[in-house]
Amino acid sequence: MIEINDLLYAWQKKAPPTLAIKHLRINQGERVFLHGPSGSGKSTLLGLLAGINPVQQGDIVTLGQSLAKLSHAKKDRFRADHIGTIFQNFNLLPYLSPLENVILGCEFSPARAKKAQQDGGSIPDQASNLLTALGIETHQLHCNVATLSIGQQQRVAAARAFIGRPEIIIADEPTSALDADTREAFITTLFSQAKKYQATIIFVSHDNNLAKLFDREISLPSINGASQ
Numbered sequence: 001m002i003e004i005n006d007l008l009y010a011w012q013k014k015a016p017p018t019l020a021i022k023h024l025r026i027n028q029g030e031r032v033f034l035h036g037p038s039g040s041g042k043s044t045l046l047g048l049l050a051g052i053n054p055v056q057q058g059d060i061v062t063l064g065q066s067l068a069k070l071s072h073a074k075k076d077r078f079r080a081d082h083i084g085t086i087f088q089n090f091n092l093l094p095y096l097s098p099l100e101n102v103i104l105g106c107e108f109s110p111a112r113a114k115k116a117q118q119d120g121g122s123i124p125d126q127a128s129n130l131l132t133a134l135g136i137e138t139h140q141l142h143c144n145v146a147t148l149s150i151g152q153q154q155r156v157a158a159a160r161a162f163i164g165r166p167e168i169i170i171a172d173e174p175t176s177a178l179d180a181d182t183r184e185a186f187i188t189t190l191f192s193q194a195k196k197y198q199a200t201i202i203f204v205s206h207d208n209n210l211a212k213l214f215d216r217e218i219s220l221p222s223i224n225g226a227s228q
């Protein structure tokens with residue numbers, strides 16, 4: 001479902017590549033732990049997979065679509081339709097409620113909005129279902145999201161990533177602010193949500209203790225060179 005071939009990516013034209021991946025395939029429903037030293041290009045790779053960084057050399061084919069062949073606008077649409085993201089700082093809008101933040105997950109994708117509606121009867125009802133499934137209490141649905149704890153905000157960010165069933169969930173160090181027990185519990189919750197519709201999870205973390213929870217580990221080398 002994701003196939004990378006002969007990928008080279010350099011942030012500066014004359015500099016050696018930040019990332020070099022000869023071949024990598026990630027299957028539908030796979031849960032992948034991506035790690036490597038600081039600066040090895042984990043976030044760069046996530047940016048490429050999400051269509052935020054342009055494919056410079058080689059190709060990434062996701063769900064049968066070559067990302068190298070898509071225009072900027074089409075990549076934005078592709079991301080909105082097929083990729084849910086959870087970042088370290090969650091990127092929640094602080095003046096909105098948890099419910100409103102989750103609804104925003106399908107704001108730019110009619111396809112995801114339609115699926116959310118099918119799943120929950122309406123988009124707000126599906127947002128509420130997801131938040132509840134991820135452990136947000138009913139009385140918190142309409143509060144100001146900034147008043148929630150970091151762990152709760154992370155659950156809101158996860159619900160936003162899952163709404164409308166995107167095939168791929170990209171998570172960039174979403175557990176770094178949590179203690180060890182809460183990290184594992186959060187990942188278990190992510191997995192049970194992903195399993196409902198075979199979502200693929202690509203998860204970056206520096207905490208190698210988490211690797212055992214995943215189907216596969218992908219390690220990026222510290223020096224420039226091919227990985228995997």
Ligand SMILES: Nc1ncnc2c1ncn2[C@@H]1O[C@H](COP(=O)(O)OP(=O)(O)OP(=O)(O)O)[C@@H](O)[C@H]1O
Binds near residue numbers: 011018038040042044
């Ligand atoms: N926007 C950018 N502009 C220029 N260089 C960048 C940019 N983003 C990343 N880089 C460079 O690319 C290299 C890889 O960075 P990246 O953030 O992908 O690594 P990482 O493995 O995610 O690191 P960390 O574990 O510290 O988050 C670094 O040398 C970094 O300085």
